[in-house]
Amino acid sequence: MFILGILLGVAGAAAALYAYPAVDQQRESSIVLVAANGRNTESFHVTMPVDRIMVGAAGQKQTVPPGLEWPPDRVIRDIRVEAFKIRNARDTVVGIASRTVAEDDSGEIIDWVLHLPARGSMFVNMRPEALNGGYRRGELRAGSREFAPLSGFMTERWIPDTSGDADAPAGRIELVTNYVRRQETP
């Protein structure tokens, strides 16, 4: 019976490891709209300041989070890194993101990376100039997993809160992605 138990134990543990996933990411249903031109549109937002994880820049008097120390090196003095939680259209946190702003010989660089654990990551390089309506638009340069075969663009816009409520957030950063699957070249 002991030998039988050993065999069953090995088989049972192997079966359990095979059948049950070691990692099971929580998924939220994607809210994707199909635009008139056939592209997929998905909207995310960052509620400020509650979703702000970090503001990293040189010479800050009040740091977010408290205790953050930005390295004093001159090389990275002109870089500003912000980290956020990002929410979907249902106001549920679905991922994390970074927004990096830096000055280069070619001008201002604004890059977003959106990381959605159950789906993949997106890298968007924004154009520095703002468009009419306060939008800024950027190109989806690269992506991983679900976003790897996609091309398209993303817009960012700051929407201040106008409710007047005492406990209302300051506003939100609206991110709207617009993408389509890239044509495979034979």
Added chain:
Amino acid sequence: MKYLIALFLGLSVGAAILVIALIYNPFNATAGLSPLSVSNSELITLSFSGVPSEAIMFTNDGESRLKPFPEKVQQLWEAPVRLSSMMVTAMRDARGGTAGIGIKFSSLSESTRLLQGEAMVDSAWYIYLPGRGSLFIEQTENHWQFVRDVMVPAYRSSANSWKGTWIGDLTAGPGALRTAAATGGAGSLQGLKMEAVESLLAQAYSLESGPVAAEGRLLIELPRNLQEFEGGSSGE
């Protein structure tokens, strides 16, 4: 009754045998030399501290072995991000000077297959190097060797810690040669498609706080036909 006890003991021993066989399975040996280690192309070599408390910022769900830093940073407690972490760190060049800023997003991967020696992590790097531009690296990492060679010995140690020298590549894909995919975003790197490998040198590990002495390294292989690339990249 004695048969039931024998069966239960057998089940326990059987499960333990499987766990030991998985950990010490010789077929899950080190993957070998990284293809970028023998590359003739120009490489960008970047290093960073592998200890979360030496980063500018590190956050996760707050309940893991690795503690968020600074202490009051917002934690990733919501269910869709609970298995993820984010690190912002200074990147150093091959000479040890600050080269730029790196942001790493990591999530435990659903492609983890413990039976096959795969403890996978989906990760993405954003790196900004002043004077060069920005790049994005996406990869899957396999931490199985690290778990087997560093964490398991730490569990077995009466001091709940490990000391030694462990060097290994973490990158396991998506490239066919176990390389990560890198894309240039701005500056002189704009539009470049590159390959990269992340490796780790660990020298001390504690079960209480995670890595105590560790350094990560990113090797980024520039395209062969890149003539105009300037700066302190190291050809290795």
